[in-house]
Amino acid sequence: MTNTATHTDPRPLYRDALTWVSELIDEVAADQLTLPTPCTEFDVRRLLGHLVATVERARVIGAGGEPATIPLVLTDIPDDGYGNAYRAATDRMWSVWNDDTLLDTEVTPPWGAVPGRGAIGGYLNETLVHGWDLAVATGQNAEAAPELAEAALSMARAMIPASPRGGDFIPFDEVVESSVDAGPTERLANWSGHSRKTSPGQ
Template sequence: MTHTEDPRPHYSAALTWVHQLMDGVHPAQLDAPTPCPDFDVRALLGHLVCTVERARVIGEGGDPTSVPPVVTDVPDDGWADAYGSATVGLWKVWSDDAALDRMVTPPWGTVPGHAAVRGYLNETLVHGWDLAVATGQDPETDPDLAGTALAGARRFIPAEPRGGHMPFGPVIPSAPDAGPTERLANWSGHART
């Protein structure tokens, strides 16, 4: 590997956190709104499964748009299982150290594998925060994990411009007592409703 830090342990921790959040979702919450205005809880669950599937597909050298932005063919009580299965498939591809230096093409452009994993780490944490807020669960993951992701997001996702081809809303000012996961979500344009 030619980069300085392997992002896979952080990504694994983020995936585990979101999987635990999915286990805490009740069927009555599936139609509830989320801080991400494009998704209710059900659609957000489908998008989270999509992101894992897309990360696997790009690791295999495939086209991420072959996976729909929202997976819909999962029964209401099967989201955590679908996410867990997708995660197993993802690690079959990304467990190879060489994958981190291989050029891959996620939806945002061609980058080294380690940069793609960092991008999916951020997306996982932000949408995990969305899910936790929408379903009344603890919206803060491990502070070191979220802090690392936040530092990376501030370095690689500009504050401006936002919207258009940049898939982030305007930066939301964080509350003084906001934790690092909420600050990451705010940097990505997500706020509590």
Template sequence: MQQDPRPLVRAALDRARRIVGGVSIEQLAGPTPCPEFDVRTLIGHLAATLERSVAIGTGHDPGTLPEFLTSENDDWPAVLDAAADRYWQVWDDDTLLDKPVTAPWGTFPGRVAMFMELDELLVHGWDLAVSTGQDADADPELAEAALEIMKITLPEAPREGFPFGPPVVPARDAGPTERLVNWVGRESAPWTGHPS
């Protein structure tokens, strides 16, 4: 897999920024498809995945970092932007794409770690969008590309060591973003209204 993931990650991050920017203060305590997170902590978790990717890219243990970031004044777009800036300070380096890096689920080329971050951005972006009544569908070409990559990097089974459940059978009318979240084990039907 020699594709440069950076354009895809940038597009997914732009989408995540738009979604986070569309969340109102009143929605921050609402539920999400991740039962352990409300909207506020899910945004904090999404930002934390970028920080953990920084740790992976710089050879540090991502497990030493918090699972989610916090914001004293709930300025979540600023929190996400700051984490994204730190992410690109590391991952804009061409040499990192093929350099072996170590994450909790194994050692592999840096580009694979970037593809995993792409999945985090798209799936948690979907989580936040459906939780807050926003358009949950990513650009179809972006979502299709991410889905094809995830089918290569994330096996259908077994998934021991990966932070994903077994795949969910998508609804017949599911678009590519919903099929992506189904592939990583997300039950989308309760949030989309699509029959499973």
């Protein structure tokens, strides 16, 4: 990702995205945990473990730590505990990021040193895109609030170049062409290289 970051405060958007994903997690049935998702790295269970990990990484980054100390996927969460784990991680994360000074403090997420607002923008994108993955995989409404998704899409287009992509610095697949009827959350997922074609029944 580039170091371009919005000059606004992305935390309210991130808060809304976390709430949306929390609601999606609560609706995942036990027999859906082994389903594939549009993110080919993860089935539903691993995606849930990754979603919790992203919030923990955001906390560690805000505290000045190294994100790699948190595994990419948390595997010690019981199958019926992902919702509670996600909410607990969110509470811990906000205990760090409620500090306004962090927005202009340099932090180091996996894509390189950026102001805090840039890190939150990155995790906003990841939250909504993986929320879309989860919703598509489990047959839920895959569109977040339009104003939330549109704002995140605008930020993503500024932060994530269309090309080149790949490697550790810009770890995204090629942009997917959106269908004419795609909503803003799906268009955000497509910009991040995610497609419905890898999900069940597609």
